[in-house]
Amino acid sequence: MKYSLSEMMCLDIYTSSLSSKEYDKIKLQIKPSTPKFMPLLSWDIYSQNYFKTLKNLKTESDIKMVKAFAKKAKWKNEIDTIFNNQDFDALIITDAGQKIVWVNEGFTKMTGYSKSFAVNKKPHFLQGINTSTKAKKRIRNKLHELKPFTEIIMNYRKDNTPYECQVKIIPMYSDNVTHFLAIEKQVV
Structure with missing residues (x-):
């Protein structure tokens, strides 16, 4: 006699x-119609x-939050275009x-830093001993130009472990630049 999977589970009990x-x-009368063990591949x-x-x-939730900021600040930037095919960690x-x-x-x-810790601080708290002074200077100069740019910089986590971070910074504007959006991805 052959049994279905649910019957086999009852039979096991x-x-x-x-x-x-x-x-x-x-035991010789029991013949399962399915393998006793399901392959892990299906669960994987x-x-x-x-x-x-x-x-x-x-990701969708994060983009919705940026769109909410955009609406409130009346940004003229095309938010959907900014995030089109854009992968990010932070x-x-x-x-x-x-x-x-x-x-x-x-x-x-x-x-490793909480939202409440980060708010009202400048992002330079993420920098440390091996953060390139040249990269910091390039970022400062590009921020003053008020144009989008991408830079790679060595940052530090709360536990002081370093990581390379690709930062794409976009000035957000209504009539003038009111905010900056940083799209960050850890470089592996």
């Missing part, structure tokens, strides 16, 4: 309650899709004076 002698009497595929979906939802919005007004959860995950 039943057979686990039998003594060895009782089980020996019936589900797991990969699940985590990819979660990441996409977090997002930071600063005011025109470069004080942080918002960071996403990815910022905390990448740096």
